[in-house]
Amino acid sequence: xxxxxxxxxxxxxxxxxxxxxxxxxxxxxxxxxxxxxxxxxxxxxxxxxxxxxxxxxxxxxxxxxxxxxxxxxxxxxxxxxxxxxxxxxxxxxxxxxxxxxxxxxxxxxxxxxxxxxxxxxxxxxxxxxxxxxxxxxxxxxxxxxxxxxxxxxxxxxxxxxxxxxxxxxxxxxxxxxxxxxxxxxxxxxxxxxxxxxxxxxxxxxxxxxxxxxxxxxxxxxxxxxxxxxxxxxxxxxxxxxxxxxx
Amino acid sequence: xxxxxxxxxxxxxxxxxxxxxxxxxxxxxxxxxxxxxxxxxxxxxxxxxxxxxxxxxxxxxxxxxxxxxxxxxxxxxxxxxxxxxxxxxxxxxxxxxxxxxxxxxxxxxxxxxxxxxxxxxxxxxxxxxxxxxxxxxxxxxxxxxxxxxxxxxxxxxxxxxxxxxxxxxxxxxxxxxxxxxxxxxxxxxxxxxxxxxxxxxxxxxxxxxxxxxxxxxxxxxxxxxxxxxxxxxxxxxxxxxxxxxxxxxxxxxx
Numbered sequence: 001x002x003x004x005x006x007x008x009x010x011x012x013x014x015x016x017x018x019x020x021x022x023x024x025x026x027x028x029x030x031x032x033x034x035x036x037x038x039x040x041x042x043x044x045x046x047x048x049x050x051x052x053x054x055x056x057x058x059x060x061x062x063x064x065x066x067x068x069x070x071x072x073x074x075x076x077x078x079x080x081x082x083x084x085x086x087x088x089x090x091x092x093x094x095x096x097x098x099x100x101x102x103x104x105x106x107x108x109x110x111x112x113x114x115x116x117x118x119x120x121x122x123x124x125x126x127x128x129x130x131x132x133x134x135x136x137x138x139x140x141x142x143x144x145x146x147x148x149x150x151x152x153x154x155x156x157x158x159x160x161x162x163x164x165x166x167x168x169x170x171x172x173x174x175x176x177x178x179x180x181x182x183x184x185x186x187x188x189x190x191x192x193x194x195x196x197x198x199x200x201x202x203x204x205x206x207x208x209x210x211x212x213x214x215x216x217x218x219x220x221x222x223x224x225x226x227x228x229x230x231x232x233x234x235x236x237x238x239x240x241x242x243x244x245x246x
Numbered sequence: 247x248x249x250x251x252x253x254x255x256x257x258x259x260x261x262x263x264x265x266x267x268x269x270x271x272x273x274x275x276x277x278x279x280x281x282x283x284x285x286x287x288x289x290x291x292x293x294x295x296x297x298x299x300x301x302x303x304x305x306x307x308x309x310x311x312x313x314x315x316x317x318x319x320x321x322x323x324x325x326x327x328x329x330x331x332x333x334x335x336x337x338x339x340x341x342x343x344x345x346x347x348x349x350x351x352x353x354x355x356x357x358x359x360x361x362x363x364x365x366x367x368x369x370x371x372x373x374x375x376x377x378x379x380x381x382x383x384x385x386x387x388x389x390x391x392x393x394x395x396x397x398x399x400x401x402x403x404x405x406x407x408x409x410x411x412x413x414x415x416x417x418x419x420x421x422x423x424x425x426x427x428x429x430x431x432x433x434x435x436x437x438x439x440x441x442x443x444x445x446x447x448x449x450x451x452x453x454x455x456x457x458x459x460x461x462x463x464x465x466x467x468x469x470x471x472x473x474x475x476x477x478x479x480x481x482x483x484x485x486x487x488x489x490x491x492x493x494x495x496x497x498x499x500x
Contacts, residue, residue, distance in 0.1 A: 117334050120330060
C-alpha cells in the first residue's frame with residue numbers, strides 16, 4: 001500500500017518533470033510527428049478492424065434479444081449507437097490501446113533505460129522525460145480522432161450486420177441512429193477519450209522510465225503498465241460517467 | 247583540468263566514496279581502476295553530475311558543478327562527452343544521426359554544417375561505410391567508435407569513458423584504447439576512464455588512480471604500477487597465478 005502511494009506520488013512528480021527544460025522545438029516537432037505516426041496512425045488498422053466487428057456483434061446480439069413483437073425494430077439501431085458511442089469506442093478501445101500503445105511505450109522507454117540510452121541523454125544535459133514523454137503526450141491529443149473513427153466504423157459495422165443479416169431494414173437502423181440523439185453524449189465520449197489518451201501516454205511511460213534491471217524486467221514492466229493503465233481507465237471512466245451523465 | 251577535493255558520497259548508510267582527492271590533467275588519459283565494488287562507477291557518475299556529492303568539491307577548470315546555476319550547469323554539460331560501457335547508441339537513429347545528435351541539440355548549426363562536422367569525426371575515428379547503418383547492424387568495435395565520435399563531435403573539454411573496451415576482443419580493445427589516447431592528446435581533452443582491464447592500464451595509463459573500498463590508495467603511471475610495492479596494487483595487478491609467477495621470476499625470487 002505504501003509502495004503504491006509512493007508510486008502515485010512519483011507519477012505526479014514525473015508529470016511535472018515532463019514540462020521542465022524543454023527540448024529544442026525543431027527537434028521536438030519531428031519527435032511529435034514520429035509519435036503521432038507510431039501511436040495514432042499505427043493504431044488505426046486494428047481499431048478499424050475491431051470496431052467494425054464489435055459494432056456488428058453488438059447489433060446482432062441486440063437484435064436477438066429484442067425479439068418481442070411490440071418492441072420496434074429501430075431500437076436495435078438506437079441501442080447499437082448508444083453502446084458504441086457511450087462505452088465501446090471510448091472505453092473498450094482504450095483498454096485495447098493500453099495493450100498496443102502501452103506495451104510499445106513501456107518497452108521502448110524501458111529498453112532505453114536498460115541500454116543506458118536514458119543515462120546518455122541525462123549526461124548530455126537533456127531532460128529525458130521531456131524528450132521521451134512530451135511528444136507522446138502531445139500525440140495523445142489526437143487520440144480522440146481514433147475514437148471518432150472507431151464510432152463511425154462501429155456503427156457502420158452494425159448497419160452492415162443488421163441489414164445483411166436480415167435483422168432489420170436499413171431504414172429502420174438509420175431511424176434508430178437518429179432517434180433521441182443527444183449531441184452531449186458525443187461530447188461526453190470525447191471528454192473521456194481525452195482523459196484516457198493522457199493516461200495511455202503517461203502511465204506506460206512511468207513504468208518504462210522508472211524500471212530497473214534487464215531485458216526480463218522490460219517484459220514485466222510492460223505487463224504492469226498494461227494492468228495499471230487499464231485500471232486507471234476503468235476508474236476514470238466511472239468517475240467521469242458519474243460526473244457528466246448524472 | 248578536473249580537481250577533486252575530499253569527495254564523499256553515501257547511499258543510505260553505506261559510504262561509497264570516502265574522501266577522495268586527486269587532479270585529472272588535460273591532455274592526459276586518467277584511469278580509475280579498482281576491483282568491483284571499489285567505488286569506480288560511483289566516482290565516475292559523481293564526476294559526471296549524475297550523483298551529487300555529499301561533501302567535497304569537483305572543480306572543472308575552477309568551476310564547482312554543485313554551485314553552478316542551471317544555465318551554467320547546462321553549458322558545462324555540453325563541454326562533457328561520455329562513452330558508455332554498452333555504447334548507449336540511440337537505436338532508433340542511424341550512425342550519422344547518433345553522432346550529429348549533440349550538435350542538433352546544443353548548437354545552432356545548419357544541417358549542412360552538422361553533416362560536415364559529423365563526416366569529419368567519422369573520418370577521424372575511421373568508421374568506414376557505416377553512415378546510414380543502424381547501431382544494431384554494426385559490430386561492437388564499430389559501435390564503440392560511433393560512441394567515441396558522438397562524445398567528441400561537440401569538441402568536449404572533458405571526456406569520460408566507462409569500461410570503453412568491455413566486450414571487445416583484445417585486438418579491437420587495444421585499437422579503441424589507442425584511439426581514445428590519440429584523441430585526448432590531439433584535442434587536449436581531460437579524459438577520465440573507468441576500467442579494470444590491465445591491458446588498458448599498461449597501454450594508456452598516463453595517470454592511474456587505484457580505488458579500494460571507496461578510498462584512493464595509490465596514484466601513479468603505467469610504468470610505476472608495475473614496480474610498486476603497494477600490496478593492494480600488487481594484489482590487483484598480479485591477480486592471476488601466471489602473472490605472479492612472472493613477477494617472481496623477474497624479481498629474482500624464483
